[in-house]
Amino acid sequence: ETGVTQSPTHLIKTRGQQVTLRCSSQSGHNTVSWYQQALGQGPQFIFQYYREEENGRGNFPPRFSGLQFPNYSSELNVNALELDDSALYLCASSLELNSPLHFGNGTRLTVT
Amino acid sequence: GNSVTQMEGPVTLSEEAFLTINCTYTATGYPSLFWYVQYPGEGLQLLLKATKADDKGSNKGFEATYRKETTSFHLEKGSVQVSDSAVYFCALKDSGAGSYQLTFGKGTKLSVIP
Numbered sequence: 001e002t003g004v005t006q007s008p009t010h011l012i013k014t015r016g017q018q019v020t021l022r023c024s025s026q027s028g029h030n031t032v033s034w035y036q037q038a039l040g041q042g043p044q045f046i047f048q049y050y051r052e053e054e055n056g057r058g059n060f061p062p063r064f065s066g067l068q069f070p071n072y073s074s075e076l077n078v079n080a081l082e083l084d085d086s087a088l089y090l091c092a093s094s095l096e097l098n099s100p101l102h103f104g105n106g107t108r109l110t111v112t
Numbered sequence: 113g114n115s116v117t118q119m120e121g122p123v124t125l126s127e128e129a130f131l132t133i134n135c136t137y138t139a140t141g142y143p144s145l146f147w148y149v150q151y152p153g154e155g156l157q158l159l160l161k162a163t164k165a166d167d168k169g170s171n172k173g174f175e176a177t178y179r180k181e182t183t184s185f186h187l188e189k190g191s192v193q194v195s196d197s198a199v200y201f202c203a204l205k206d207s208g209a210g211s212y213q214l215t216f217g218k219g220t221k222l223s224v225i226p
Contacts, residue, residue: 040218041219042116042203044216045215056212104155105154106155
């Protein structure tokens with residue numbers, strides 16, 4: 001059984017640029033959540049997608065957006081990058097909305 | 113709003129020592145409580161959970177009891193190993209309909225030395 005995989009593992013971008021992070025859910029999982037983990041902090045909820053629709057959103061500005069595809073893989077897009085967007089971005093999938101989360105290893109984004 | 117407070121780290125222990133990591137929470141309802149572990153370079157793994165008051169979650173020698181009266185969910189292990197070195201996160205999920213997000217504490221880094 002393949003777990004949650006994220007790509008790329010590391011990324012360096014310049015302030016003002018745009019970035020797309022990708023996530024492949026665990027097989028059979030129809031729900032995906034994205035979290036931002038700043039250095040030395042706990043993960044913060046960005047949003048969740050269920051069957052291709054956004055199902056909830058945390059306290060993040062609209063320049064953070066996402067997509068979930070028919071195969072339940074997902075993208076996180078961030079526009080107009082700011083220095084404070086530097087963080088580890090974690091994707092987590094679950095079998096259903098209230099099932100346990102399975103996390104990927106994350107994408108480390110550095111904004112310079 | 114919901115919040116989770118964990119004891120400040122880092123925590124350094126000798127192998128076979130007793131471990132306690134304190135966690136208290138604030139929530140509007142009756143949340144489910146979790147402990148996640150993050151090994152270096154990896155994502156989070158669910159360690160244990162409890163869904164109602166007085167429940168005890170346990171896994172790999174770790175235990176935590178859901179204490180509603182003290183709004184706490186302290187993590188304990190009787191004898192730590194070097195392989196337990198990691199960052200531990202306490203988290204909650206609200207019980208309301210449509211509750212879908214986890215609220216995490218800041219994490220406690222544990223280092224176990226031989």
